[in-house]
Amino acid sequence: MTTPKSTAGFATRAIHVGNEADPSTGAVAPPIFATSTYAQEELGKTKGYDYSRAGNPTRTRLEQNLASLEGGIAAPVFASGMAAVGALCHLMKAGDHIVASDNLYGGVPRLFNQVMANFGLQFTYVDTTDPRNVERAIRKNTRYVYIETPTNPLMGLTDIAAVSAIAHKRGCEVVVDNTFMSPYFQQPIKFGADIVMHSTTKFLNGHSDGLGGVLVCTTKEQAEQLAFVQKAAGAIMSPFECWLVLRGTKTLAVRMKQHDESGRVMADFLRRHRKVKQVFYPGLKSHPQYELACRQMSGFGAMITIETGSLANAKRLLKRVRLCTMGESLGGVETLISHPASMTHAAIGAAGRKAIGLTDGMVRISVGIEDLGDLIADLEQALG
Numbered sequence: 001m002t003t004p005k006s007t008a009g010f011a012t013r014a015i016h017v018g019n020e021a022d023p024s025t026g027a028v029a030p031p032i033f034a035t036s037t038y039a040q041e042e043l044g045k046t047k048g049y050d051y052s053r054a055g056n057p058t059r060t061r062l063e064q065n066l067a068s069l070e071g072g073i074a075a076p077v078f079a080s081g082m083a084a085v086g087a088l089c090h091l092m093k094a095g096d097h098i099v100a101s102d103n104l105y106g107g108v109p110r111l112f113n114q115v116m117a118n119f120g121l122q123f124t125y126v127d128t129t130d131p132r133n134v135e136r137a138i139r140k141n142t143r144y145v146y147i148e149t150p151t152n153p154l155m156g157l158t159d160i161a162a163v164s165a166i167a168h169k170r171g172c173e174v175v176v177d178n179t180f181m182s183p184y185f186q187q188p189i190k191f192g193a194d195i196v197m198h199s200t201t202k203f204l205n206g207h208s209d210g211l212g213g214v215l216v217c218t219t220k221e222q223a224e225q226l227a228f229v230q231k232a233a234g235a236i237m238s239p240f241e242c243w244l245v246l247r248g249t250k251t252l253a254v255r256m257k258q259h260d261e262s263g264r265v266m267a268d269f270l271r272r273h274r275k276v277k278q279v280f281y282p283g284l285k286s287h288p289q290y291e292l293a294c295r296q297m298s299g300f301g302a303m304i305t306i307e308t309g310s311l312a313n314a315k316r317l318l319k320r321v322r323l324c325t326m327g328e329s330l331g332g333v334e335t336l337i338s339h340p341a342s343m344t345h346a347a348i349g350a351a352g353r354k355a356i357g358l359t360d361g362m363v364r365i366s367v368g369i370e371d372l373g374d375l376i377a378d379l380e381q382a383l384g
């Protein structure tokens with residue numbers, strides 16, 4: 001079996017790139033190379049691997065797979081999404097500046113403000129749904145513009161092409177957290193992004209059974225520097241976790257199709273429900289950036305946030321669901337339901353939540369791929 005060309009379809013590449021049969025045994029499933037070190041034939045002579053912090057064959061396979069799916073040239077993987085963002089920070093030096101979206105996954109500003117700021121990195125947060133705010137915030141020392149689209153949990157979108165054009169004119173690189181859409185529905189590199197970040201913990205793994213992160217690179221320089229950071233700082237993904245994500249991406253296309261189909265129907269059901277005050281979903285024509293969603297995404301995905309009107313209503317809904325699992329995280333085959341104000345966005349405080357319009361009555365749903373009728377029946381009884 002040969003590796004498919006980069007022009008092959010998404011599902012073909014997802015199943016085959018990095019999943020070539022094992023040359024020594026013919027095993028169709030990639031082996032998990034549970035080894036720390038590698039026998040050397042003589043001084044200085046290896047088979048390409050010398051120590052698993054620097055490189056591991058199972059990790060190489062996953063990195064090739066993810067690079068292909070995002071249209072990048074390399075995809076160094078890390079122990080978690082946050083470890084990937086940490087590795088990105090390791091490419092900077094004291095005095096460097098990042099312009100970041102003011103509505104990011106809560107862990108990212110926590111890392112930036114409470115860890116990286118101590119090392120002299122500087123951060124400015126702006127509402128990137130209007131690219132002109134990015135233009136105004138860029139300084140001489142800005143290295144990266146860091147965005148997430150759609151945002152968690154308000155589903156605000158940032159125009160990747162517009163922000164990339166602005167950043168490139170000023171000599172900075174654009175990093176896009178593409179976790180919510182996965183490369184199946186959104187490929188930021190096509191719109192000018194320089195680095196694509198994922199928490200592979202979510203849709204790429206898809207089964208809620210492992211943590212990981214990736215930084216998909218577009219230049220040789222980024223790839224070399226991040227490979228060095230993997231070796232030097234060591235927050236790499238373990239071979240077993242790599243194997244889980246490789247296994248996960250094989251079904252990414254079919255899972256995302258179902259997530260999207262169910263997401264659309266669920267959003268429409270919630271929009272019509274009298275107990276639901278507002279629905280945040282980029283696939284609804286009422287979404288203020290519906291047109292941008294159609295332009296830069298090929299599907300709308302499974303992430304839906306609803307306004308129930310009060311903390312008491314949100315609590316009641318979360319207590320009453322039976323099939324939906326209440327918990328952090330998203331992107332698994334099972335439907336997960338959460339309360340952003342007290343869970344994912346507790347760290348930014350009440351003032352921070354108010355500033356981005358995140359209320360105590362909001363509930364976020366990651367629509368899984370169970371039978372849709374069962375999911376709707378569960379929400380119907382929980383809302384009723």
Ligand SMILES: *Cc1c(COP(=O)(O)O)cnc(C)c1O
Pocket residue numbers: 080081082083105107148152177179180198199200201202211212213
């Ligand atoms: C979960 C998540 C992260 C952090 O990833 P971990 O794997 O939990 O470290 C970053 N960004 C987004 C959008 C996420 O959902």
